[in-house]
Amino acid sequence: MRDKCHGLSLSRQSDKRDILSRYFCHDIVTYVTPPIYRGVTCHGVMKEFFEDDRKRFLPWRKAMTQDDFMRLVDSRYRSCCQVMMRKGMEYSRNEDKLHNFKRAAAMLGVTPEMALVGMMAKHLVSILDIVDDLQCRDSRPAPELLAEKMNDTHNYFYLLEALLSEKSKSRGA
Numbered sequence: 001m002r003d004k005c006h007g008l009s010l011s012r013q014s015d016k017r018d019i020l021s022r023y024f025c026h027d028i029v030t031y032v033t034p035p036i037y038r039g040v041t042c043h044g045v046m047k048e049f050f051e052d053d054r055k056r057f058l059p060w061r062k063a064m065t066q067d068d069f070m071r072l073v074d075s076r077y078r079s080c081c082q083v084m085m086r087k088g089m090e091y092s093r094n095e096d097k098l099h100n101f102k103r104a105a106a107m108l109g110v111t112p113e114m115a116l117v118g119m120m121a122k123h124l125v126s127i128l129d130i131v132d133d134l135q136c137r138d139s140r141p142a143p144e145l146l147a148e149k150m151n152d153t154h155n156y157f158y159l160l161e162a163l164l165s166e167k168s169k170s171r172g173a
Contacts, residue, residue, distance in 0.1 A: 079147060080154045098163055113163050120156035123149060 064072075093099040104115040126149050133139040141149075 076150060076154065080151050080158070083151045084155055084158070098159065098166065101159070101163060113160060113167075116156060116160050116163060120153065120160070123152045123156060127153060 088097065091097075091100045096102070098112065101112040101116045101119075104119070105112040108115055108118075110118075130141045130146065130149065133141070
């Protein structure tokens with residue numbers, strides 16, 4: 001008997017790591033867990049997973065402490081500011097930091113906010129691809145690539161907030 005996961009035929013003879021890596025990728029439409037793989041449930045959720053298997057499957061993960069997290073946030077914020085300063089002049093015109101979004105909105109017949117969301121979508125898709133690669137292939141992105149994608153996405157959210165703030169102020173004036 002063969003079980004199917006998004007068109008992939010998996011035999012019960014497949015090794016545990018292969019099954020785990022495939023089943024963490026996406027929702028499983030139909031899958032009956034063989035007794036030997038009872039640690040895996042239908043939507044990639046693990047109920048039980050032996051410690052030695054976890055170490056083998058995710059050997060690079062370690063707990064993030066509060067201090068580590070705050071250093072990460074601080075570092076990301078500083079990095080985002082550097083990118084904004086470097087790219088700011090390229091995308092601004094006539095002292096308007098949000099010029100590109102307004103111009104793109106006029107070209108597309110949408111609001112500046114929707115133009116920004118459209119531009120941000122490519123960065124979000126890239127991050128989703130990184131997450132998929134991590135889940136499906138245990139493939140970690142290069143630190144430089146991850147930093148670039150995170151910076152760009154954070155900065156788009158800052159820019160969206162600026163557009164919303166500008167609109168709010170202009171309505172109140």
